[in-house]
Amino acid sequence: MSGQPREKAVPTPTPAGKVRMTPSEALVETLAAHGVDKVFGIVGSAYMDALDIFPAAGIRFISVAHEQNAAHMADGYSRATNRHGVCIAQNGPGITNFVTGIAAAYWAHSPVVAITPETGSLGVGLGGFQEANQMPIFSTITQYQVHVNHPARIAELTNRAMTIAINERGPVQINIPRDYFYADIEAEIPPVQYLERGPGGAQSLDEAAQLLAQARYPVIMAGGGVIMSGGVEEARLLAEYLCAPVVTSYLHNDAFPASHELSTGPLGYQGSKAAMRLIAKADVVLALGSRLGPFGTLPQHGMDYWPKDARIIQVDANPRMLGLVKKIAVGICGDARQAAAELLARLKAQRGPAKRNEARIAEIRQAKEEWAKELAQWPSPSESGRIGPRQALAALAKALPQNAMVSTDIGNVCSVANSYLHFDQPQSFFAAMSFGNCGYAFPTIMGAKVARPDRPAIAYVGDGAWGMSLAEVMTCVREDIPAIAVVFNNMQWGAEKKNQIDYYGNRFVGTNLTNPNFAEVAKAMGAEGVRVDHVDQIGDALAAAVKSNRCTVLDVQLTRELGEPFRRDALKKPVRYLAKYKAYT
Template identity: 25%
Template structure:
């Protein structure tokens, strides 16, 4: 068989269902091999969109999403999506083509050293030089993409290697024993929790990645611990849970920071430092940290780790649960919760009325299994603070690389990965137009979801930062197409809302339609 046939067989053995990408001259043999495969190729309209699709598939399934591009410009177009997966720790495999090995030593058409380009944004980055190494490389790639801290992997397949004849087969996928902290470490962790005067749980993205939200909830309830979550870990506790002190992150106001600032022990569970810089909530380095994660904590002066509990999150938390007792009522935190609930349910200004009511409407109307994907911009702050999901693992907020333009491609992959879950995109006009070409992909595949676009004709989050720094507001305004005509050109449904009542009505219509919908929310001067 050809080496490309072997590579596809290895991908099948790893359970790959979809490959997102755009073919090129240097991977036509691989594409030919896919025609004899069970793997479905999803033809995207831009390689960046394909990488974002693979990223989202990995987030939702825990299995690596796979994307494909040719050499040169195809490979470079993948980089933003691969970097997004890298910093958000999503399992992803990027496969790129390359020129013949015989011309890699010199300047030649479309050849650049993409191995060097992917070096800083991948866990494993390998060129295939011999067809016989393919089974080992693929097995290692999937192992590294998923184990411990997940992430992105890059595999490069030169065109002449893809055509080599080879006799080989995929490697066995063995089971790995889960890592669990030793008994003395667990007892030390329990002692820290029980002896702290004002402990608080900080739940991060790792809780979602490891599906450990039930174990976190049980620990919170048994030990009577208050809890905050990062942007990427929304929904672990329901809105009305008495220990839920809600979402923290970004550069919030003092009231939002208080839950962490008033603690003497931060129990960080699955928390990645990329989610929320510790200098913002532990500037004076006075709060000790109990770090519970699948990997050792990153070294940071403002994240002073008293104890690292490294291992499988579910098993670690189950073991810790047996060692803690109920603590006294957390003094002061009930008042903090009451003030935060009041803030979440209050409209402090007319400028915030429509954004807040949109988030409240989404919180009220969306079903428990709905997947909400926020793009990046000012609306991300609104989703993070004001939207209240009914279940964990259903709210996707990009907060590592935090790349604009990821939400629409992500929605497409969400519908493939979770076909029974409604999908809602929340985007700004800036981010939406960065990958709006993937509307054609979604329409071609017959995928139905709803895209909410906040139209304020500006990069609103940048304006907010300019004003906060007392700088000139400059170079953030632009014009938009007529989104009604834009939607018509793709053959998709369009709806528009200029106030909260209209939004509630058109959202219901969109959700009930079973169609691919574009829902425009017109904003004028909104700011938070």
């Protein structure tokens, strides 16, 4: 992935030099110095002394229904702004509820800051109320952890964690014994200092430029690092110079403008056949700001499309990612935006002005047109009162406002949406990436909406996953967050049911659902709710929801049609040996 110049936040004035204060004041002043003005969580006695002064520091506390969703909201906020997203909760059970959300942030490379108050220092190990060993829980899903070992160090250690969150692009944990919020200390609020990113080493850039200059059919794979570095424009200029097709990495559909003539769509599960057919021809692949995650290049649509003999140039700000998943010819440890700019400068010096390849442009256009036609004709019949899922997804895509932000949950229909979601601006698409947890989409889009109130914010959620996050509708009403949930109601856990169909003889255990009217549930919580049971209603319902500027739940009634499973190699036809199970083959 890549580093990113953060969007500007207006920091509050901080005291100069060492000043007498409490640890709570030191914590809050350090947050404010880093531009934090929103914190997500549930109120708890463990940190109430700091909470009490949030308003005076200009920090809005957004109280949620469940702590997991506070972490997801912090993730969405962070991804929409490239700034810290901060969450906090009560020690013990409140903190353990963060785990799933922090893990999702880890795989999205989001600089989320989890502040985890802990059992008082004198009670550790005694099995007291709400005690848990909170550091090991997060040890593999954070970039950095720090335990505050003295009240006087709270500003120093908080600043260090927040700096690492931005520099290393990932969540951090600040663990604070609850009695350490109280003391008289002398503390200095450290100045904010972040690393300046560079384009990479001169030799690796030279080698990469030479490979691209000699390439017969170069293809650019734009990953999340392009978005995080603010490098979409630089990627566009480089692609135009090379006249190279651009594919986007899995679930980074907003890493390159979809309307551009060189854009071919996303790779990975339910991705674009046009992208897959074109990258299959590549002799050189420039993986720009991508870790080349294994799930994102698996065969799809019956196509094993990854070019086996292509030479790969990988650009990533984390040197550990270079060559980790796929064998590479050149590894560039650098910022995706700056690396793209430097490669373009070197290519111009070697080759002179760009030469437009009309034949390649025509080939790209034809591949996209063929895929669009195939997608439009994909059978997805409706039934009385229920809409074919692909018809619903196509209607939603057509109705999306141009500047919309969309999050998708994990699940069958939400994953099929990958074929239909196209964006022209970055920081528009939020998914749980390779962690793939249910209950992700709605709280994440809530956080994104808090960050960007000027943009429509829409979550795609399956009815199973909706059960994990629907309580946050109350949060939206209370906190005036006009997020929109599109609930795909097909009365089933679709992804797992598809496995039971394909591998387990249509024996449905735990996958059929009986749902209430989610629109009426939303109204009962004070939001808008609309039941949608015909494809012609979708566009108007979404437009009305956006125009209302209120939290709205669209309960979209779908047929039980299911797309292909995530991966064909994940399961096998069962073999049974015991007599009582012989029928279950």
